[in-house]
Amino acid sequence: MRVLVTGGAGFIGSAVAQELSSTGHQVVIIDSLRADVHGDSSPAGIDRRPVPIPSSGELIVADLRDRDAVVAALAGVDAVVHLAAKVGLGVDLDDLEDYVSSNDLGSAVLLRAMARKDIGRLVLAGSMVVYGEGAYTCAEHGPVAPGPRLEGHLSAGRFEPPCPLCGRALAPGLVSEDAAPDPRNGYAATKLHQEHLCAVWARETGGTVAALRFHNVYGPGMPRDTPYAGVAAIFRSALERGAAPTVLEDGCQRRDFVEVSDVARAVAAALVPRGVVQNEPVPAFRAYNIGSGRIGTIGELAALLAVSMDGPAPVITGGYRLGDVRHVTASSERAARELGWRARVSLMDGVRTFADAPMRA
Secondary structure, rough: EEEEOOOOOOOHHHHHHHHHHHHHOOOEEEEEEOHHHHOOOOOOOOOOOOOOOOOOOOEEEEEOHHHHHHHHOOOOOOEEEEEOOOOOOOOOOHHHHHHHHHHHHHHHHHHHHHHHHOOOEEEEEHHHHHOOOOOOEEEOOOOEEOOOHHHHHHOOOOOOOOOOOOHHHHHHHHEOOOOOOOOOHHHHHHHHHHHHHHHHHHHHHHOOEEEEEOEEEOOOOOOOOOOOOOOHHHHHHHHHHOOOOEEOOOOOEEEOOOEEEHHHHHHHHHOOOOOOOOOOOOOOOEEEEOOOOOOHHHHHHHHHHHHHHHOOOOEEEEOOOOOOOOOEEEHHHHHHHHHHOOOOHHHHHHHHHHHHOEEEO
């Protein structure tokens, strides 16, 4: 197939483009090479592309909000992998307009153009951030959804969200794709809106969408020294400077860290539509958790990186960021059943590789 990969020069996008090319697809990449991901271009015109484009691929440098460029990029395309987005928690509300414009307006322009070109398959890079907090159970009240954590509680070091009914401690569990979304920051809200826009497109065109809700992706090619980078890149950047990685709260925040090559394989697996079970119609919109299946903590990740890089041990700060959630881990069994995909890279092996792998400036 000829596949358009939006954001295909980015961290995840470059891995996806290489995976699709290696499995026989013809790849077209559209990427704006935005400065907060790829760095500013120099007066000397130094190429900002972080990785080589696949030998069989093509790069179009353009923003998804440029309708003419998107229409041109879709020429002859059979399917689209939509990865382009402004990512991360953001710095403050000054980022909000850019999140909405980049993620939601960009998606709308792409979907409109796909409808006019009669392209019927879309794989969307979703995110676990749409869940807000993960799944929790109260010993008395059963499954409950805790509200946002209060700043006063966080300042006092009370990081665990209490039961909203009785105030008791909760047991965290695995969230399923059917859980009610509860975005807790601007980025999360735009990622959920992307899903809604794609579902509308599917209903109105007869197309199909696989929304892959990526968990904490790490690996070679992560951007360094940016407030929008993932936590693994932030820890590694500190260790490269000889500094201890600083861990917020108490380091016990539960996450599912999934290596980028596993994510690229998940995208490839989702590219070909298939029914929920054999002989059933392909659903118009279907969400899939994409995680390693192993629960880790942010403190554990920092410690593994410190050991792998022979650096100083992490420092637990007790600090916090409003908008962060305490625990979010998920079952990826739906992806295993319906896409035939499971993660292969263990956290230990992935961190060891990442510790020595190139990052983008």
